[in-house]
Amino acid sequence: MVKSDYTIGILQYIPFFYIIWSDDLLSASETDVVKKTIEQDSTLDPGEKKQLSLWLDRKNPPENVEFKRWKHAITNSKVKLIESDTYPLASLSQRLGSLYCENCDFNDHLKHIEINLGIQPNHYNHLFDVEVIHHKTSNFYDAKVLDGILKGLHTKAVDDFRDFLDQSIFHWDVLRNKEDFRGKVLEQVQLLGNKGYxxxxxxPEYGGTSNMPAYGAIFEHLMFVDGSLAVKFGxxxxxxxxxxxxxxTEKHHTKYLMDTGKARLLGCFAMTETGHGSNVRGIKTTATYEQETDxxxxxxxxxxxxxxxxxxxxxxxxASVFAQLIVDGENKGVHAILVPLRDENNSVLEGINIEDNGYKLGLNGVDNGKIWFNQVKVPRENLLDKYGEIGADGRYSSAIKNPNKRFFTMLGTLVGGRICVAKGAVGGAKMALAIAVKHALSRRQFNDSIKIQEDLIMDYPTHQLRLTPAIASAYVYHVTLEEMMKRxxxxxxxxxxxxxTQVAGLKSIITWFANDTIQECREACGGKGYLLENRIANLKGDVDIFTTFEGDNNVLLQLAAKGVLSDFKAEFNSAGFTSVLKLLRSQLADKLSTINPVYSNKVDKEHLYNPKFHRHAFNYRTRRLTYTLAMRIxxxxxxxxxxxxxxxxxxxxLLALGKAYSVxxxxxxxxxxxxxxxxxxxKILLKKLGTLYALNQLYNDAGWYLEQGYFSGTKSKAIRQRVERLSTELRPHIEVLVDGFGIPEHCITAPIAK
Amino acid sequence: MVKSDYTIGILQYIPFFYIIWSDDLLSASETDVVKKTIEQDSTLDPGEKKQLSLWLDRKNPPENVEFKRWKHAITNSKVKLIESDTYPLASLSQRLGSLYCENCDFNDHLKHIEINLGIQPNHYNHLFDVEVIHHKTSNFYDAKVLDGILKGLHTKAVDDFRDFLDQSIFHWDVLRNKEDFRGKVLEQVQLLGNKGYxxxxxxPEYGGTSNMPAYGAIFEHLMFVDGSLAVKFGxxxxxxxxxxxxxxTEKHHTKYLMDTGKARLLGCFAMTETGHGSNVRGIKTTATYEQETDxxxxxxxxxxxxxxxxxxxxxxxxASVFAQLIVDGENKGVHAILVPLRDENNSVLEGINIEDNGYKLGLNGVDNGKIWFNQVKVPRENLLDKYGEIGADGRYSSAIKNPNKRFFTMLGTLVGGRICVAKGAVGGAKMALAIAVKHALSRRQFNDSIKIQEDLIMDYPTHQLRLTPAIASAYVYHVTLEEMMKRxxxxxxxxxxxxxTQVAGLKSIITWFANDTIQECREACGGKGYLLENRIANLKGDVDIFTTFEGDNNVLLQLAAKGVLSDFKAEFNSAGFTSVLKLLRSQLADKLSTINPVYSNKVDKEHLYNPKFHRHAFNYRTRRLTYTLAMRIxxxxxxxxxxxxxxxxxxxxLLALGKAYSVxxxxxxxxxxxxxxxxxxxKILLKKLGTLYALNQLYNDAGWYLEQGYFSGTKSKAIRQRVERLSTELRPHIEVLVDGFGIPEHCITAPIAK
Structure with missing residues (x-):
């Protein structure tokens, strides 16, 4: 051990200065954190304070020779950094100081710097002789608390359900033959029905709890078991x-709902046609009322x-069959009618033809099929007649006179399914992220030639960047969908x-997010991610179709954008576009007035992390896209x-507006x-996730903001750097973050996640 | 029919003026096309020429009232537009004119406008009473010619091979059980080997033709049959x-190559280890020379x-086993050794343990497994000793003294495999694109309420935008890989x-391109794309792993970037970074001098379509990223x-540089x-594809170019509009473009592509 020339007071700060200056991102706000700590440190004498402050001058950075002296001071001390310490760097500093003064107090101010700057010693271990003790992750935050925040009001229901899932029938397995797979999933669905889920x-009169949001939470959990189960259950x-x-109406509820909930009556939802997927209004199946036979x-x-x-x-x-209802020769628009498909012996009824859709990219445990009807007769009562009924006199009537409005009101009541699809997608993304993160915390590859052990792949900046913003998005979307479900x-x-309108847009961006994330996780796990046993491959295949079913994403985004446009119309009670345009223009002018060069060049941390900035930027984009869209039309x-x-x-x-609005x-x-x-x-941690989400989204659209002059080039770069920086800052907490998703141990069967 | 007040001369131009002004994109260059046509039209009198020229003034566009008069002139004439005419708009004009003058000559100048502006009447059919005749695509270009251009020198080999593939053993089928699937693929590989492929x-002494590029073309074609076949063949x-x-060396060639080529000797390539995928140099398997037993x-x-x-x-x-070769206690680095795995009865030999990897996301016709060796002894001759040999005296020697260089030389010889992987990825993308385009040319969805027939989904601008740039990229990458294979x-x-270096980068961007494209095609085909029978789903699962095997893309891109950096070192023969930096800076200064506001604001078509602009922009990005990277390091x-x-x-x-370099x-x-x-x-068509590729890439990186001040906001917008415009312009030729890929009819088994 060689003693250093620095005073003890200065010496204990040296590891921090070394790390701060070896990084690119020392900003005004970070300088302030250190400055403040030094000011409040009563153990330092004025000379020491002055010296330390000098080293903080961003315009006059320390010379490289000083930098190297710091390094020698640490290296020569032979003090080791212990990665698994709660405050590894502060603890190193203390031990450095205690070479000179054995009973000196622990300098708590240093902890303050370590937390506030998100310093991660494993990135700087070239500086120290690291004693690696295998703590892959910090325990500063508590996954159970995060999980509790996400569960919200459904804590009891979700906890019970997680326990319920811990039985052999829900254990995941490779089933390649579709008949075997479908058989297993059917059994699972029947058990869930039987138990009231x-x-x-x-x-309650039909065996339920009138709790759609809790149903949604349960639905998401089924994705942790198997995508086919979630979809068939849905x-x-x-x-x-x-x-x-x-x-x-009540007659249908009384007759069918209890049996349906118990899965004693199995049914399907027959809306989509080969010729008509997205354009439901154009479906061709007819439901013609025949008065003679009622x-x-x-x-x-x-x-x-x-x-x-x-x-x-x-x-x-x-089946609940959607068809053009024709009464007295007149088309009353699309309605749903209950049509029996099979008899008690499970034989297909006369006039009905059903074919298997065969194997698919995923969801092979779901029995998808085609159905043809050849003049199939059902009683008048089978019309689901809440929004349009046929009286005993054979007359059609509806409380909603406008057929268009009637159609959209009917479809609107079914939006819960779309929210569930998005929730399922988030569930799939969470599962893939949990597996990829756990793998990255045990897999090592490549190393510095001087080290014996290779580096954890989670410690690569590129790996942090591909997984961390996705984790932040999963938190944001989970919360968003809970709110939508509540509304x-x-x-x-x-x-x-x-x-x-809101759900149309959100379903699109969220299912795309989930697909991209699962793909990223697959690649992040390399060849291991490709093996079915590690679950990501199946998630990929299952979630893939979420971008298409319950509404094709591209069609839904246009729906959302049109919704935004007509919102404006409605808001201002105007017949035409002109007043909308005027209003939009004046709103934009307000926004634009703040976009002076000072604003578009603002790059300090306070500004970039400020939700006001994010909100302003998002709102500016939505409004601006709405305005220019209206102008063009x-x-x-x-x-x-x-x-x-x-x-x-x-x-x-339209697509751009639909996305902007949803984000x-x-x-x-x-x-x-x-x-x-x-x-x-x-709360601080979750806010940080929100910041990462916002900055990552803004970065994705940086081209547009730059085009508009809303960002300067410097600001765009600063945002990119902040996304990278936040991803690294969250590294010590990454396992806690994925554990916060609350995926039960018994569902994470992937060998690479063990 | 109501006759118009316009003169015949003017009348025949009116459909063009209507279309030109109803579009947003009338630029200086396009005005010029029309202007020139008018000038050269000797049938017009000076008054007519003057009037027409007035309507071309972009600063003084025609009043809306004039615009409506044009519309009426056409509508009232009752002349119909026939979509399937070769020049539908010019022909409409002529028929409009012939109402007044039956035997007037066809005005050929109008054709000139129609071609040069890429006018697509089906986008403007709200204007005309369209008589739809079902020609989904133009026959202006010839798919056979395009195919011939792509086949290049391999025309004979490829054509023969396509015919060869037309037999039942190559017919595609769903095989869910891996043993059945593997059995079929093995048979296919044996047949291909038997026939000399x-x-x-x-x-030639080993049954071949010394034609690696033709082998590559064949390999790509196997993707049209099945991904598993391509991979097992490879x-x-x-x-x-x-x-x-x-x-x-020769002893190995003589002993094994003929049998290997005939697939009488089946072998595997045992490089990757569970603990070491990308870091080949770190593999742990040892190959220890034992002198006593030689x-x-x-x-x-x-x-x-x-x-x-x-x-x-x-x-x-x-198996060709890669292991650390240890001779006389000294590690000589990674070498390959031939190791027998099974005896003539197909029983695994002593000391060897082989386990099945099980089911995967795709490629389930390939038998992937794990292999352990427990002190397995093979003769000294089994060392593949071109780059390092053990003499009869037990001494190791190599012509390449530097172990590092030796290792990279050995790996370098195997780069052909990486080119093949990228070729396979392009093949998969082509196949998916062909299916998606053919489906979009028969699938109709939604319509204008006044039309009976719904629109072809290929006629939606969003659909054109999601498929056309990908088609252009497939052409570009096909040609690029052919050239790499040649080199x-x-x-x-x-x-x-x-x-x-080049292939490391290209393999990465191309396999990612292929995955994104296949995913886009899956979604573009909606639910149909999800069914295995339509082939896209399997392509997705198979090509997915191409981003990982033969080198993980993220690792390869870093390799490419490091290659770029050391290229600079080598180029200028300098020991350190300093002179490289100096040179890069001076080169950039040259480039930067042209980036004055005039340049970054240039948005005319001539400029945006000029390869000089594309080259300059791409080169600027690579150099700039290299320079800033070198500076930071x-x-x-x-x-x-x-x-x-x-x-x-x-x-x-590094990743950004690797991608920029490859593009x-x-x-x-x-x-x-x-x-x-x-x-x-x-050639004109292919150049247009190159332009679309370039502009699409530049648009993807517009954020960066905007940050650098290389693009103004206006220019970035103009590029985006040009990408959309080109995608629409190519719409009439889109089926010819995918047919130009030359995928044999008998391989496109997808029902939706029929």
Missing amino acids: GAMAYG VQFGLFGGSIQKLG SIIIHTPGPNDNKEYIGNALHSTM YSDDSQPDKRKIE RSYIKKGVPSYQAFLKVQTH ELAYHVFNEFCSSITDEKH | GAMAYG VQFGLFGGSIQKLG SIIIHTPGPNDNKEYIGNALHSTM YSDDSQPDKRKIE RSYIKKGVPSYQAFLKVQTH ELAYHVFNEFCSSITDEKH
């Missing part, structure tokens, strides 16, 4: 049962008008059109271009949620 | 056979040091390090940060190739 969203209880609950005749007119991809089609005894389930707000229409064609011409613009919404909901958290310690 | 890259003939050919002992030291994911492991009788196979250039090193840590800190920068390279190769095309008509 299927009926959760129904009223089809049986959410789509089939949901159509009875939401579109039917019945409705269901018919598939052409060979491509069959129902397609219908989940549960091979097991169902009944959707709020019966005091019967008009669901606003929610429909108006100009086409002025030229006599019909509006259908005009909307075609701005299709890519703004998600961030807004998450931010509000954070304010309500009472645990101050974990 | 396996040996193509070997010399393992047997390319990796196992290739290691014998490239790392072995043999080499192969041994797996620890439980995680087994060979992993080894393709063909369950069928092979021999790699050029024995007059034994130093493959440059190619290795130097500054770390100056502070005493060891270079391993310094490179960790710039990891994301520049691909564009450069494609551009050179286009210049050599003799068919002038199709």
Whole structure:
């Protein structure tokens, strides 16, 4: 050991100065943290304080020779850094100091720097002779607290359900043959129904708890067991049962809902046709009322008008069939009718033809099929008639006179399914992230030639960058969807059109996020991620179709964008575009007035981490895209271009607006949620995740913000650096973050996650 | 029919003016096209010319009232637009004119406008009463010519091979059970070997044609049959056979190459270990020379040091095992040794343990496994000793003294495999694109309420944008990889390090491109894309792992970036970074001098379509990223940060450089190739694809260019609009473009592509 020339007071700061200056990101706010610590440190004498302050001058950085002296001071001391210490760097400093003064007090100020700058010693271990003790992750935060925050009001229901899942029937296994797989999933669904989980969203009179949000939480958990199970469960209880609950009336509820919830009556939801997926209004199946027999005749007119991809089609005894309802020769629009498919011996009834869709990229435990109807007669009562009924006199009537509004009201009640799909996607992403993170915390590859052990791949900056923003997004989207589910389930707000717009956009960006994330996790686990036993491959195949079903993402985004446009119309009660444009322009002018060069060049941490900045930027983008979109459409229409064609011409613009609107919404909901958290310690962590989400999104759209002059080049770079920096700062807590998802141990069967 | 007040001369231009002004993109260059046509039109009188010119003034666009008069003139004439005409708009104009003058000549000048502005009448059919005749695509270009251009020198070999594939053993089928699937693929590989396709890259004395590039073309075609077949074929003939050919000497060639090429000797390539994937130099398997018995002992030291994911492991009788060669107690580095795995009864030999890797996300027809060796003894001759041999005296010698250089030389000879992986990825992308395009040309969804028929989804701008740039990229990458294969196979250039850098980067961007494209195609086909019968799902699962095997993409990109850095070192013969930096700075200064506001604001078509602009922009990015990277590394090193840590800190920068370098390279190769095309008509089309590729790439990196001030906001927008515009312009030719890939009819079994 060689003693150093520095005083003890200075010496204990040296590890920090070395690390601070070896990094690129020393900003004003970070300098301040250190400066403040030094000022408040009563153990330092004025000379020491002066020296330390000099070394903090960003305009006059220490010379390289000084830098090397610091390094020698540490290296020569032979003091070792212990990675698993709670404050490894502060503890190193103390031990450095104690070479000179054995009973000196621990300098608590140093801890302050270590926490506030998010210093991560394992990135600087070239400086120290590290004694590696295998603590892969910090325990500063508590995964149970995070999990509790995410569970919110459903804590009891979710905890019970997690325990319930710990039985052999839910153990994951490779089942390649679709019949075996479907058989297993059917058994699982029946058990869940039997235990009351299927009926959760129904009223107590039908075996439920009227708790749709808790149902949603359960649904997400099924993704941890198996994607096929989640989807078949959703089809049986959410789509089939949901159509009875939401579109039917008491007679239907009494007759079918209890059996449906118990999975004693298996049903399917027959909406999509081969020729018509996204364009539901254009479906061809007809339901013609025949007065003589007081019945409705269901018919598939052409060979491509069959129902397609219908989940549960091979097991169902009944279908909720969407068809054009024709009464007295007049088309009343799309309605749902209950149609029996099979008899008590499970034989397909006359006039019905069902074919298996065969093998798919994923979800092979779900029995998707095609259904044709050839003049199938059902009683008039089978019409789900909440929004349109046929009286005993054979007359059609509806409380909603406008057929368009009627159609959208009916569809609007089914939006819960879309929220569930998005929740399932988030569940899949969480599972993949948990596996990839746990793998990255045990897998080592490459090393510095002087070290014996290779580095954990989680310690690579690129690896942090590919996983950490995705973890932040998973938190944000979880919270956003919980809020949407709450709003959707709020019966005091019967008009669901606003929610429909919001969910259309959110479902799109979230299912894409989930697919990208799962793919990233697959690649992050290398060849191991490709093996089915490690679960990510199946998640990939299962979640893939979430971008298409319950509405194709590209179609939904256009729906969301059109919703934004008509929101404006409604908001200002104007017949045409002109007043909307005027209002938008004046709002933008307000926004723009703040975009002076000072603002677009602001790069300090306080500003970049400030939710006000994020909100302003997101809102600016949504408004600006809305304004320019409206301008473009108006100009086409002025030229006599019909509006259908005009909307075609701005299709890519619509997609951009739909995404921008959804990101703004998600961030807004998450931010509000954070304010309500009472645990101050974990609130800080969640806010940091929100910041990472916001900056990452802004960075993804940096090209647009730069185009608009909203960001300067310097600001865009600073945002990118902050995303990287935050990803690294969160490294010590990354396992706690994925454990916070609360995925039960017994569901994480992947060998690489052990 | 109501006659118009316009003169005949003016009338015939009106459909064009209507369309031109209804679009946003009328630029100076386009105005010029029309202006020129008018000037050269001798049928017009000066008054008519003047009037028409007035309507071309972009600063003074025609009033909306004029615009509506044009519309009426066309609508009232009752003349119909026939979509399937070769020049639909010019023909409409002529028929409009002939209402007044029956025997007037066809005005050929109008065709000129139609071609040059890429006017696509189906986008403007709201204007005309369209008589739809079902020609989904134009026949202006010829798919056979495009295919011929892509096949190049391999036309004969490829055509024969396509015919050969038309037999039942190659018909695609769903095989879920891995044993059945593997059995079928093994048979296919044996047939290919038997017919001489396996040996193509070997010399004639071993049954081949010494034609590695043709072998590569064949390999790509196997992706059209099945991904598992392509990979198993590659393992047997390319990796196992290739290691014998490239790392072995004549004794090995004579003994094994003929049997390997015929697939009578089945072998595997045992490099990767569970603990070591990307870091080959760190593998743990040992090959210890034992002088007493003149043999080499192969041994797996620890439980995680087994060979992993080894393709063909369950069928092979021999393996080419990579291990640390230890001679006389000294580690000579990684070498390959031939090790028998099974006896003539197919029983695994003593000391060897082989386990099945089980089911995977894709490639389930390939038998991947793990292999452990327990002190397995093989004769000294089994060392593949081209780059390092053990003499009869037990002494090790090598012509390459530097062990590092020796290692990289050995690996360099195997780069052909990496090119094949990228070629396979392009093949998968082509196949998915062909299916998605054919589906989009028959699938209709949504419509204008006044039309009976719904629109083809290929006619949606968003659909064009998601598929067309990917088609352009497939052309660019096909040509790039052909060139790489040519360079790699050029024995007059034994130093493959440059190619290795290039291929490392290209393999990464191309396999990612293929995955993104296949995913986009899956989504573009909706639920149909999810069904295995439509092939895209399997392509997705198979190509997925291409981002990982033959080198993880993130690792390879860093390799490429480091290659770029050391290229600079080598180029200027300098020991350190300083002179490199100086040179880079002066080069950048040259580039920067042209980036005055005029340049960064240039948005006219001539400029944006000019390859000089693309080259300049790509080169600027590569150089700038190299310079800033070198600067950052130097500054770390100056502070005493060891270079391993310094490179960790710039990891994301390395990835950006690796990608930028590869994109520049691909564009450069494609551009050179286009210049050599003799068919002038199709050359124009291919150049347009190159332009779309370039603009699409530049748009993807627009954020960076904006940050640098290289693009103004206006320019970035103009580039985006051009990408959309080109995608639409190519719409009439899109089926010809995918047919140009030359995928045999008998391979496109997807029902949705029929």
